[in-house]
Amino acid sequence: MPPHDLPPPPTWIIPNFVLRVEDLSHPGASIFFDCVKPKEALKLAVEASYTWLYTPFTAPTHVKTITLVLRPFDGVAYTCGTHEMKEINFSLDWIKSSEARARDEILGVLVHEVVHCYQYNGNDTCPGGLIEGVADFVRLHAGLAPPHWRRRAEEKWDAGYDATAYFLDWIEERCGEGTIRKLNGSMKDSIYRVELFEKVTGESVSSLYALYCEHVKETG
Numbered sequence: 001m002p003p004h005d006l007p008p009p010p011t012w013i014i015p016n017f018v019l020r021v022e023d024l025s026h027p028g029a030s031i032f033f034d035c036v037k038p039k040e041a042l043k044l045a046v047e048a049s050y051t052w053l054y055t056p057f058t059a060p061t062h063v064k065t066i067t068l069v070l071r072p073f074d075g076v077a078y079t080c081g082t083h084e085m086k087e088i089n090f091s092l093d094w095i096k097s098s099e100a101r102a103r104d105e106i107l108g109v110l111v112h113e114v115v116h117c118y119q120y121n122g123n124d125t126c127p128g129g130l131i132e133g134v135a136d137f138v139r140l141h142a143g144l145a146p147p148h149w150r151r152r153a154e155e156k157w158d159a160g161y162d163a164t165a166y167f168l169d170w171i172e173e174r175c176g177e178g179t180i181r182k183l184n185g186s187m188k189d190s191i192y193r194v195e196l197f198e199k200v201t202g203e204s205v206s207s208l209y210a211l212y213c214e215h216v217k218e219t220g
């Protein structure tokens, strides 16, 4: 008999997904369809965003549709759209150039972009480096870090992307699981201030970053 007092598993609200491929004859399109099932890939990305930034009780419900547009362009991917209707543009050229590890790269980029659909940004006051760091923090925790990512001590804590993601990961380790979830939550209704770190962790971001850089230098 299964126990009856266990809470039910979390059920996340999955938005409507739309896929638009603007060049089906591009080799990146064939690689995409050979490597992932679009609906499953987008669902995984939404669930990763929810899992690392929210609880079933706090997950935002504003995103109604995510449209994934696959087309050739310089660069990797970007997200635009409205509060309810998000559009992720993903470069077919990038997918082609990542052929050797296309599945992980496609899923990793999708996780990063879908985080942008859901993360809080202090009413657009959050620095870009932290926005990108949070997106790559979720990618890292989803097990989709590219092989070249390394912990490194940059001059600034908010250098962005994987550099900031590993710093956030270290904060999560030091201050406990859910710390970055709290940091994200703290930017829901109030504007971003650097003191938010101290409020969430008990330590200022500059002293945390100094400790982190020491740790990186010691551990390589």
Ligand SMILES: [Zn+2]
Binding pocket: 112, 113, 116, 132, 135
């Ligand atoms: Zn980004």
